Amino acid sequence: MVERSEILEELGDLLARSARGRGAIASISGSTAMGKTAVLNVLADQASSAGSTVLGVVSTPDEREHAFSGLAQLFQAVHAHAPEAAGGGVDLPGGVRLGGPAGVAVPPASGVAQDELVAVARQTHRVVAALAARGHVLITVDDIQHTDAATLFCIRYLAQRLPQLPVTLVLTRGTLLVDEQSPRVLDDLVYKTSVRRFHLGPLSREGVRELAASLVPFAPPDDFVAELHRLSMGNPLLVQAVVEDGLRAASESAAARVLSGADDHGGRPDPGDRLSAGHVFQQVVLTCLHRLGPHAERVARCVALLDRAATTLLLSRLSGIEAELVRRCLRLLTGIGVLDGTRLRHPGMRQALLREMSPDEATELRHRAARLLYDDGAPPQAVAVHLLGSGPLREGWVVPVLQEAARQALADGEVAQGLRCLELARDCCSEEAERLSVMSQYAYGQWQLRPAHSAQHFLALKNPITAGKLACGDALRVAEGMMFYLHFDEAMKVVDHQNGDEGAVTALHGTRLLMASEFLGLLDRPARPLPKVQLSATSTSEVRARHALVRALGRGADEDAIALAEQVLQGSHSPEPWKLDGFQAALLTLCYTDRLDAARKWYEVLAADSGRYEAPGWRGLLESTGALISLRRGQLADAVRQAETARARLSGRSWNVGSASALAVLIEALTAMGDHEAVVKLLAVEPPQALFQTRAGLHYLYARGRHHVATGKLNMALTDFLGCGTLMQRWNVDTPALAPWRLGAAEVWMRLGDRERAARLVEKQFAATEAGLTRSRGMVLHSLALLQPAAKQPPILLDAFDRLDNSGAWYEAASVLVDLSRAYQQLGETAVARQTARRAWRLARSCRAESLCQSLLPTKTPRVAEAKKPASPGGGHGGDQFSFDRLSESERRVAILATQGYANREIADRLYITVSTVEQHLTRVYRKLGIRNREQLLDGDHAVPCQAV
Template identity: 35%
Template sequence: MELVERDAAMAVLDGMLAAAVAGKGRVAMVTGSVATGKTELLNTFAERVLDLNGLAITAVGSRAERNLPLGVFGQLLMDAPLVAEESRRAMDLLHEGAQSVPAGPDGAARLDPQIVHGLCTVLLELAQRYPLVIVVDDLDHADPASVLCLAYLARRVRFAPLLVVFSHSGHGRPDEPALELEALSRPPQGAHLTLATLTAEGVRQMAAGVLADDDAGRTAVRWHQLSGGNPLLVAGLIEDHRQILAEGGAPDDEPVAGGHYARAVVSCLHRADPRLARVARGAAILPGAGFLDQLIGVETAQIGQAVRALTAAGILHQGEFRHPVARDAVLAEIDGEERCELHRRAAVLAHHGGAPSRVVADQLLGAGRAEERWAVPVLEDAARWALREGRVDAAMRYLRLAWQACGDEQHRAKIMTTMLRAAWRINPGTSTGYLSELTAALRRGHLRGGDALALTKALLWDGRFTDARSVFEHLNDAGDDLDQEGLTELAIARPLLRSTYPSFFALLRQPAERPPVVSTVASSHRLEAASALATVLTRGPSEKIATAVARILHNSRLDEMSLDTVESALLALTYGGWSDQAASWCDLFVEEAVTRRAPSRLARLSAIRAEVSLRVGDLPAAVRHARLALEVMPPTSWGVAIGSVAAPMMIAATAMGRYDLVREQLDQPVPEEMFQTRYGLHYLQARGRYSMAIGQLHLALRDFEYCGELAGRWQLDTPGLVPWRVDAAEALLRLGRPDRAHKLVEEQLHRCGKENPRVQGMAMRLYAAAGELRHRPMFLRQAVELQTADEYEQARALVDLTGAFQALGEPRRSGMIAQRARALVEKIEAEPLLATLNPEPGGAEDARAQVVASPTPAATLSEAERRVAVLAADGYTNREISKKLYITISTVEQHLTRIYRKLNVTRRTDLPAHLVRDHIVTG
């Protein structure tokens, strides 16, 4: 390890060496935290002595040899270039001295002073022949007898060409001779050098050969934070960085702290005093020093000293490890059984000390058992907080241990129900492992009320309808025994079943005459949102519902229990025809799901966003959001709800001509039980649309009619859910059965009020197709005007309008509408529609018109002129414009004259098509 930021210390040692050479002996004491470079400094200095023709002899203290009398002093004598006679005398003295020191901490005091004098005289005589430097590293680990001799020697260096350099960590409890050495190393005869950890600039210098210049400064600052400037820890981080590069990786903004860093931390503790290592292990078990004295049996004062030493060494910061890797490395050093026992004791101490439930629960997890009576409630409370904070994985660990430790069957069932709910937030597919045991608990009478309904929800999602029916029967048998929570959950379940699993709605007993008291705001919102969705799907939308749903969404967040609320509210907006509002809200909640790292919620919200995108005609977005939903949560985890994500993808892909993507979805098996749910209606529509697109009209008609049969049976036959009559009418028209098609379209129009302009526009397009040719433009214009919120359906109406004008022999109008249709079709990537558009009539003349019409913006027109220009560009005659705008034909002509002049065109056919498109976007 290279020396960085040690020039000042080296300069002091060089000056002391010069004084020693001049016959003025000196004593230097180098101290510093563990692994701060004391050994490197002493070794480098010893090599410099040799370069200056001096003599350096070295020794190193070792904890393992601390009970070997005169072991360190013997190293010095064996390293010294003694003549044979001196060597024999020194060895005899060492042997005699070692034999005379009795065992025990006070044995060094019994060492014969004559032996001490004789040993030191050997080195003092050697210094008369050579300028001598004696280097003793890790003095705090030296045996007491050697320390006694070194103290004797240090007192006699003043008038000898001798420099004695010691090092120690400064965190131990030195004996009396060592304290004397500390005193002898003070000025003027000595120097006390304290090596600090590196600064951020020092870390940058160490890393200069590894990091690029642009990254060195930023990364060095982070490395300094992770290491506290400890050179050994910095070296570990550098090696981890090198390893990432060698493996072909590219380090990201957060530096890697890996195996080399972990080993460096452990190495620091192995070098340190055992008390420091013990405190570090205690801090790894229980962060913070509050209970460490009781946990590891060390006095509070000593713990404070050790924590300060570990902080100075760069291992701890504010009582905790600087990186989780460091803590894990220290924990790995503790024997498994000992570690579990320490965690158990830490849990007890933390609980009785009033620590938060999360702290206690983490200790119980570390112990792997929860035997105390208070453990299960603490684990449950920690799980509740973890769920509120979005830490679902942690909550599952707490709950699993609580379930294992709980001895009460009913309580165990409740804990498992909470685990079921938590698992749903990650992946509903993982909940299947709980269903059988919970169903058995229900039969034994251990599952009640809201917990039983949570089980029902999971069973229905998983397609286990037989088991779900038995749960409903059990709830009905419970009758008035349900508690308040159970009654509330039952009230919420009714509209949810009505909307999603309508075949089960009749199984729930009728609510009591007095509605249940909803005790929390969250439950109130869940009930209101579910009721709003059920109302939209059974009776249709209303402005009152839209206002209520917007209020609910404004006050909702994706916390522990709110996804049902958000999902119901978003679907109420979607099916109610407020897709633009649904899109904005959905995007906000998708962003929150990403932030909270809630994959199940992200997937389900993305599926809704795909449906919303489909209803506004954004086909690429519908495919993109559906793909995301299936990537975040695989098809096997969707259960019967697979139709909610597969359907919008298939419908959008069919409209885009991406039939391979549709076939990919159709090849995925779906549960048969899906067709007993709302999701099945969407799937039937999507499959029928694809069959119709590839010419399998009878199959398409069968799916549409079956969809209608189910919707009617379930009393969900509202235009906003699935407009199956429009699809069936289109299939019938292609099959050459216009009468039946006309009847279905009229029925659909009769069911559409002003709240369903999108479906009304779809029906109006088919009404035009089933009627007489001369009336088609009028109905298709109405369809275009009704479809301002759905670009795909508007494009279909425009394409049909283009064809109608062509069939009526009006190429000018046909060409103008075709321009507008083509721009819209290209935007939404509806390739099959694009293929149906004939080349624009008029050839070079129309091409010239497009060039002339494009440069001048419509913003130069007055509002009255813009309204006339829009209708004229859309192909309306002057008489038709006058009727629509309630102005005279003369006024229309005057407006057109000014419009032609402002836009630099000479006739109606030169008006740019984007006038109409801009009007739709801004109108």
């Protein structure tokens, strides 16, 4: 009786006054499940306990057409309490006598005449008056709106004479069915001026708290109460159902933990997660709807079916119920806490309603809903939801709608949904051309979902395409899928089969751009040159991104390409679901124009959103591109992680261009980190020759060349670098931002002692590298500096470092600092050399470039000449220039690091020893060299030799 105590108190006062000799009437109204019957039952118990005679009538819709059925219940109760008061009973029309323990009324064969009704009413009044003469009488009629007309007449007759009797008449009046009108006799009864009227509304939030607390032995938390109130709208029956489901879902201790808002870790989970819309809740919802009648039930099922698309007009058309009746249904459903506008308040309600429908009804309603939405111009995906739930429908409009819905879903990364649409579309096809079009889309969807294992879906369409059964756009999408899996012969047959008419020009141009940016070795293979189309405002983001990438590969730091790529990437900020096609090409454009900071920013934007989409193919390509960006920014550990993630999503038993790109980044990153054993394992599998017709093949050759340089296989490295260069020159993509093959080859020639060849390559690269390619310009300056005498190197290296540092290429910047420290050391500027080496080490360490770090640390210190110069005139240890040779290996390492300016703690960290051990080594070094502090390690006769440093 939460929030019902005041009403009960007033009703109790009414009973007390009535018992003193003056009758009274009360009416209790309210929506379904607000507790009207519960209040009536409590009142009856109180009256019975006080000595009153209680006569109860319960009306139902089923008995409404049975005349005097309610009166029969009344006389049955009279007979139970005082058989003698009933006398001989009441004579009903048609010779039927009402009275005795059965109390059954048989409806007359025809309508009841007015004089007959009056006669029955008078007899009823006589019986009640006789019973009231014995003491106070309480008559309750529950759901009086369902009472038969004859009984209503008798109750009204009795009510008009109650002031003279100690009788209280209490009625509950619920909601009429939407297609019903309230009987005039009922309105006359309820709206008499002497009637006390009460209304039971929904519980307040505090009422919900009190009710929930009465059901469990603890106080529910505020957030739980707020969510419970929102979902139930204060309907007591729904509140009880939710709590009961929660208690059933766990043991008493678990329920206490869940409802109190604390999980196993002491946190506070979202309150919605703690509200269980289980079996009890769903059954209560169905019970409430059943009480509202068939129209309200049907409207509720239509609301559940349409979900977000529901409107009053659409509900009317779908349900077949007049719009005004639908509005009344919606008001009733809102009143019992089921609806919020035209939306169900809880998914559990929708589940219950959908499950309640028979399969035939569900199919019929879903087909009708799909057609209605289609006719109203609803988005294809909204229409497809209903088609997917109803099975195949072979009508002309269905397949195009499902195909468009699938296209949108695939473009938005909702791959599973897109594939479901296409599978249904395939079953709805009536013509082969239509089915093949669907299957081409299906192949693309399978590539997004299972990129490592979907080549067969594309290859299966080759014969139908060459037989002319597939439109150009769909056929070229299939050809691009074949290219991804390196099936170039099949792809070229598909491309050559396209006739190049006006309708196919745009599609062929898009394929040409893909070849020119990804499959460069295929550009001269088509039987006819593929057409070029001027870029326009109507070009798709995919075409614009490919166009930008082609310009970047052919022209380097092209400002138009950069602007176009940024424009495409701006689409990721659109409130509309962003489209995946084209974003990878746009990111690569920024990467190949040395705009690494911008590339990183946009990658992070896309990566943050990609987790919401079930598109492993797209996410694999995105991670592969992110790995390349991280590699060029010197974030080697990130590059390895991203490349491995990409390979896990893209790699299968056969090679494809996506996994090969990730593999190339992985090889180069691991080589820079010094993990050569891992690279050897990766290179153990020989790539197919088709790979070297692709941009990914260029990266692979360059990365393999870097590994060969690092492991001393200089001739093999030279072969890879020159092979990479040959392909880049042949394909007119000879930009160092793609792969700086000349610098790699020059490094090999220098190691082989041919500085002249190295110089020619570097000078040519320097002349071809525009200033806008900041990272590439810094790298070529680095190589150019190493060809100069030591005295000329520092200014060039400093220029190279500034460019690399500004572009965010930290690994290459660290490499420059390593060579700069060596140059300073050769020039005798030991203090500056020490500071530069220290800076180089820290930058290399941040890149996880262990090979560079090791190059800065002493390994085996060189032994000086065995011959010793005579002691200095002063004698003693001070005159021995070769006393450094007397230090142990460990002491030499510590001494060398100390000369480079490292503190004792830093030396300990780098040599993996304790600070105490460092101090002991230095003490012995000072003693053996005859010096007092580390400054003397750099000065005087006892300085650590430069060649050792």
